[in-house]
Amino acid sequence: MAGQRDAASVALLSGFGAGGFLTVTGHPDARATLAVVIIPDSPQSTSLSDPQSQRLVTLAQQLNLAGQGTVVAGSVAGSGPGSAIDVMRNGGRAGHLSSVDNADHAVGQIVVAQALYEQLRGSAAATAPALGATAPGPSPAPTPASPQTLPGQPSRPAARAGKS
Secondary structure, X not given: OOOOOOHXXXXXXXXXXXXXXXXXXXXXXXXXXXXXXXOOOOOOOOOOOOHHHHHHHXXXXXXXXXXOEEEEEOOOHHHOOOOHHHHHHHOOOOOOOEEEOOOOOHHHHHHHHHHHHHHHOOOOOEEOOOOOOOXXXXXXXXXXXXXXXXXXXXXXXXXXXXOO
């Protein structure tokens, strides 16, 4: 369960560490509730059956099942034909995953955070400008929360621009 320690996740991280894919320090106490899978800057092939892309989508799907949401993110160049994002969108494997295909730009990195928020709310979408994306970002766009007055604090009038 997300947020609780799990022997299988410790074994998985140790295996990735032993394979040289990541560095593991300490002992993870709890599983993450959200995940971001970053895809390579270029897929090994342009085919939807690219084994590396297929494995990345499978990993993302398993992370999504174990937690509360997963976003697959990549660069504009790396999200084209044969990429994990292409496999998700055109290979029928999107499921409840979100994808962001311009995570190499600041706006794409912001959209990754927004997509994680949307995952927590139970929705997923392909976002960003590439072909196949359903929107340039989550819809409706997030809006800032209204300012709140803490108990015991006087409320302040809103600031206005212009001359008095």
